Amino acid sequence: MNLPHVEFSCSLDRVRHLLRMRHGLDVSCYSESFLAQTIETRRQVTAGETLADYLDQLAENPAEAEEFADSLRISYSKFFRNPITFALLEQWILPSFLREAEKNGPSEIRVWSAGCAAGQEAYSIAILLDQMTVVSGKPLPYRIFGTDWSEACLALARNAVYSTEAVENVRWRQLREYFVGQGSSMAIASKLRTRVDFSLYDLLDKDASVPPASIYGGFNLVFCSNVLLYYRPEKQRFILDRLWRSLASGGFLVTDETERQIVESAGGFDNVAMPTALFQKNFSSHG
Ligand SMILES: C[S@@+](CC[C@H](N)C(=O)[O-])C[C@H]1O[C@@H](n2cnc3c(N)ncnc32)[C@H](O)[C@@H]1O
Structure with missing residues (x-):
């Protein structure tokens, strides 16, 4: 029209x-x-x-x-939704966390999936972190928080049963290791379920600057993908400012590629792997 x-x-x-x-x-x-x-x-x-x-x-x-x-209320999601971004996380960002831990002693890696829908993004990163820990043979403490403002989404995330379409980007070995078949669906294996903490949190809530369940921010990696694009510019800036504050120094932010421009124009983040939407917190341009 x-x-x-x-x-x-x-x-x-x-x-x-x-x-x-x-x-x-x-x-x-x-x-x-x-x-x-x-x-x-x-x-x-x-x-x-x-x-x-x-x-x-x-x-x-x-x-x-x-x-x-x-x-x-759009809640579509899938595992490893943007395969290139997840490949960068697997091959570059997560190993850099491991090297950091080797240099400075192990400290907990903290990840937040903000607007987590039914948990697909949070479990995707849990798979990569678990794999890395197994391959390196070094125990690496990590915690993953998934938050959404929809109780219905969180109930699905905790239930952790997915359609075959939702897992189509999951590798065969990962499917075998981290999922169990349940009729025509795939359920997350219990060892992975315990790695993710799901809680209710509204990114626009003026009174809670970080998810209360996470106790404090200090995240090394925050996902906020396919959320910003639905909001008007003031709300996008409000959310980005909140995410910026929640990140530890040098922490990373992932959005969807369609949201790259929103992050670039807000400032406070450097795009570290064009053309993906993987950003690192900076201090120079944050107002
Ligand atoms: C389209 S899904 C994206 C899911 C996942 N991040 C991804 O990229 O696949 C957007 C999710 O963000 C949630 N959401 C939207 N606005 C929110 C807000 N203000 N606070 C918390 N969650 C929000 C929705 O409920 C929905 O589950």
Whole structure:
């Protein structure tokens, strides 16, 4: 649907206003493009002929407002979702943690998957850390925290049973070592489950700067991928500032490649492996 910008901005204002007034839903944190895309998808699904038809439906039908809100909660994920980034972590970043530990004595490696969905990202990094510990023969203490604002996602993460599609990037040896078949699904082996701590945490919560379960920040590696892109610029900066503060000096941040520009323009991070979205915390450009 190609609408003049002014008309479209008015429609977005109307959607935000009516969802708040009639249904108590606040969608003001989301980016305009994400809201616009969701409106258009819902218009097509509900067979609304025009934007105005759909907005009338949204105003009058609480069930549609609920459907609309549901469409904003995107929780798609898979193991090793971006294989190149995970290859860099496996071959470069994680071994550098090990070398650091050998030089300065073992200290706990702390990883945070922020917006962890059903835990696919957190378990992917747990697999790599466990493999590295086994291969090196040196015990390396590590803790992985997975957080999400959705209890439903966290319940799935703790249950740790996945479709074959979710594990299609997992290597055969990793599947054998870290998963057990459960009917047509794959369940995470118990030795890996205990390595990840899942808890409820809203990245936009003004009162909790790090996940309470993690006690304090000091993370060596933080994932926040496929989260920033849904938010409007002030909220993206708020989240990035929070992640920056949660990282230990020299710590790394991973986002999705589609979010690279958001991180670059916020400052505070150096892109260390173009064209991936692997960043290292810096002190020079953080405002
Ligand atoms: C599209 S999934 C991405 C999952 C995973 N990071 C990945 O890249 O595959 C986005 C996840 O972020 C969560 N999320 C979105 N906004 C959040 C917020 N403000 N606080 C915590 N979690 C959030 C959603 O519930 C969802 O599970």
